[in-house]
Amino acid sequence: MKSSKETIPQLFEAALSGERRSLGKLLTLVERGGETADAVAGLAHQKAGNTHVIGITGAPGSGKSTLTGRLLELLSQTGQNTAVLAVDPSSPLTGGAILGDRIRMDDLTDENSFIRSMATRGHSGGLALAVPAAIQLFDAVGYKPVIIETVGVGQVEVDVAGAADTTVVVVTPGMGDAVQANKAGLLEVADIFVVNKSDRPGANDARRDLDLMLDLGHISGLEEKTGYRPPIIMANSLEGTGSQEIIEAIENHANHLKNSGSIKVRQDQRTLMEVQNRVELLIGTTAEETLSTEFGQATISAVLDREISPAQAAKSIVNSLLND
């Protein structure tokens, strides 16, 4: 067997000493979930807390991977050990996935960087647990920064990217008008905006719409509250233009977080979210088990017979969990 030769602490020690293959195996364990994953995450948690997490998100095809590749290149050149966690969706039908982010990060097999592709793997809450654990693992073994790249569709993906220290939202020309830009959601979590493919027509319109949106934040008082206005950077990731500016913007934002003290707020928030997600998952799994017990079946029958409402059934199931 490939994966059972070394114990988890042995793999962790090896990963700490820079052994990439052990890190690769630990990431697989974390991804697979369950108690083994919890054990790995526990070890990582003790050593983590030093990295800067950069979330890169945006619509499919907006150039996130290419941009990530560019940033990785620049960061590696300055000797920073950078890790990338590239998340791609799993098929809800077969569970399979094509993880094609590496193809955009060509020629990046130098010793400073580590790229890992991760599939969302549909199982409930899986991504919400696996991603923080993977980040902590990278953190623990000394990668700084850690870049997490996700598609900005779906609440979990937005949550994951939004939980980064610095969130970069990539948009492209033609994304919609100023009203779109003011809707709540992805654009709200941005610390830095990148208008990618800036050679395309409409790039300046996209920039203007974002600017107008930020102006409204100024009027509404949001900007004053945060003390920070997200910069908008024009980029062409294929050519590599704008990448250096993005790195500088990330550094600026990191400094802002440090000086304003909000770095701690963000990191605490992230930890809180992880605990919450774990609580939800644990309760969810236990509740699902309860549904298949005699009591659970009886409760469901009562709902089907319209004796009690679904809400009452849910309450009595949760109460039974708490009384255990």
Added chain:
Amino acid sequence: MSDQQYRVILAKLGLDGHDRGIKVVARILRDAGMEVIYLGLRQTTGSIISAAEEEDADAIGLSMHNAGHLTLGPKMTAALNDARLDIPLIIGGIVPDEDVEELLESGVAAVLGPGASAEEVVSTVRDAISARDET
């Protein structure tokens, strides 16, 4: 380990631009529930080894349409051996029947030709992984 979580790297090694076949294979494996890490064109043995380590791959599939299989196939298995990576290597593409034996002897786990059906592709990958896991 369940099938669902098999992670397979697919790549074109060296100068070979024919990537229609490998994209079909990627899709076949995806639809069989596997996770395909697609590296694309112009990879080197080194880049494939790095990716295999970082991605903790269960198998590597190389597509070859440039008649370079007898050079590149053994080169890849040698690189895997040097790195002490015990990951089955499967070669697909245009490989004449009389070359298959030599590739298998060099350590290639399986060779898939142009006529292979989707089922064959999937079962070849699965078999290669379970054969490795049993050793």
